[in-house]
Amino acid sequence: MLDQTLSDGPLVEMINIEKHFGGVCAVDDVSVDLYPGEVVGVLGHNGAGKSCLMRILSGAMMPNAGKIRVRGQEADIHSPSDARDYGIETIYQTLALADHLDAPANLFLGRELKTAFGNLDDKKMLSEAQEVLARLNPNFKNLGDPVSSLSGGQRQAIAIARALYFDARVLIMDEPTAALGPSETAMVADLTLKLRDEGIGIFLVSHDMNDVFDLCDRIMVMSRGVNVGMHPIRDVTKDDVLSLIIKGALPDDWEPRQR
Amino acid sequence: MIATGKGTSGKPRLQISAGTIHKMSALLTLLILILIFSFGNKAFLSVNNGLTVLLQTSVIGLMGIGMTLVIITGGIDLSVGSVLALSGTTTGLLVKAGVPVVPAMLCGVLVGAACGLFNGFVITKMRITPFVATLGMMLIARGTALQLTGAAPISRLGEAFGILGNGSFFRVVEMQANGFPKVVFPGIPYPVVLLAIVAVAAAYLLRRRAIGRHIYAVGSNEEAAHLAGVNVDRTKMVAYTMSGALAGLGGNVLMSRLVTAQPNEGVMYELDAIASAVIGGASLMGGVGTISGTMIGAFIIGVLRNGLNMAGVSAFIQQIVIGFVVILAVYVDQMRNRR
Ligand SMILES: Nc1ncnc2c1ncn2[C@@H]1O[C@H](COP(=O)(O)OP(=O)(O)O)[C@@H](O)[C@H]1O
Ligand SMILES: [Mg+2]
DSSP states (O other), rough: HHHHHSSSSSSEEEEEEEEEEEEEEOOOOOOEEEEOOOEEEEOTTTTTSHHHHHHHHTHHHHHHHEEETTTEEOOOOOHHHHHHTTTTEEEOTTTTOOOBBHHHHHTTSSOBBBTTTTTTTHHHHHHHHHHHEEEOOOOOOOOBBBBGOOOOOHHHHHHHHHHHTTSSSSSEEEEETTTOHHHHHHHHHHHHHHHHTTTTTEEOOOOOOHHHHHOSSSSEEEEEEEEEEEEEEEOHHHHHHHHHHHHHHTTOOOOOOOO | OOSBBOOSSSSSSOOOOOHHHHHHHHHHHHHHHHHHHHOOOOGGGSHHHHHHHHHHHHHHHHHHHHHHHHHHOOOTTTTHHHHHHHHHOOOOOHTTTTHHHHHHHHHHHHHHHHHHHHHHHHHTOOOOHHHHHHHHHHHHHHHHHHHHHTOOOOOOOOHHHHHHHEEEESSEEEEEEOOOOOEEEEEEEEEHHHHHHHHHHHHHHHHHHHHHHHHHHHHHHHHHHTTTOOOHHHHHHHHHHHHHHHHHHHHHHHHHHHTBBOOOTTTTTTHHHHHHHHHHTTOTTSOOOOHHHHHHHHHHHHHHHHHHHHHTOHHHHHHHHHHHHHHHHHHHHHHHHOO
């Protein structure tokens, strides 16, 4: 994993991405890149097109135009499993869990562990799930319950555990803490930094300005589908970012500040 | 893993899952029914009548298993009654044309599977709702069966054609002194054995194979299943194809039992199949259902029909009773979900 960190090229490049829904331009000619071991914050109002951009990278949505490169190679991403084959894992804003299934079944959904005869290896899936979930939430005990009966934090832990277990190279987190309490939010923040230090590239969609300034190395602001600014976090202040989000532009007197 | 009442530590916890409760109450209903009918009529609880019920239930059971798979994906298959007729008559026509019985029956079942595959194609690729797609197939299959046969039953299909529906294992017949044979034990009918095999195979598929897990996942949250990399379209196609194939198998069993291929057979059977699944705890919202539950449901309907028949209740009243049972079963299900 670290050899990627050493090479200088970007992990992911999204180039001139466009997505329309009828007359609505949800993503308008957006280009963005992501390097190994960095966290890029994606910000903007509701409806700015953040989720669409992220879903395009995770294979859940097809762009109308544009291309994606992964580690310098053009990537053909037509489905979520294609994206996973490139090491791109996603924690969706909606969490995307099958409510009637339990935690291990959700964690391994679509990538079930099997015995030599091709049967589901529920024992192995349970023990592996126990292990990875314990890292995220030591209190996670009721693994046999359908996930509909779990708390928001536990459901979030399953979504994160999916990304963790399958060795993501690129992690997309779409508002991962929106449904969480303070301690769970702190846990997700810790984890984000830990994964970054392991050399994983992370896109973090968030509305929480403190999180963004604590965790991100760069930020990108979207407004009505357009990328209105991509800056190293140390060049901007919270007010600058708010101005980008609200006005779609930096304050008139702006110059990069080395804080 | 599909959530069961077991705790993660391996030892069962006191808490029992809602699904288990539903199945228990369905089983209890079945036992109460049997009790009531045996009080009413001594002949009800005989070995012979027991086997008759098993035999009568086997066709509904086969269709109910396929229906369960479809219902768990969040769909419905209204075409099974017609597909049953088309499959049975296809086999009949082939046998009449000189094809040996076994390959003819295989062809009949394949025709059923093809109808199911077509349903799956229309639902996933043409994005037509399951209700409408299978309603269309209901008319297509019935019309084809009637057209192929000129709406007339095909009889004189030969002894071999009747074996699947009328044969049995362990039949014990004694020759009496007067020279007439006496049936000591009527044997376990082939259809019953077939139902048991199919039920076990389907339960294995649902619980132990990835496709079964995907069937539950698709019905539980289609979007989540898709995002997790499950091939949603393929999963649905498998479910509808199996439903069609099992309806075809049921058709062959039924027509073999009658030793006649009847293009008019199986009208409204889809409702019995749906009722079996729903009484057995399957949810029409998807994500919930078991083969064992559906088997209990099928037997509740079979016992009701048989018991009411023996009590001399008319077929019309039977419909009314089963209608109320379905509503009651769904009501009980909703109560448990609302808790
Ligand atoms: N599946 C869809 N069909 C039609 N319009 C959509 C769809 N998904 C998103 N949109 C529209 O695209 C725009 C961007 O949405 P989204 O990416 O979810 O915003 P954000 O995540 O930044 O809040 C919104 O105007 C939204 O209504
Ligand atoms: Mg969003």
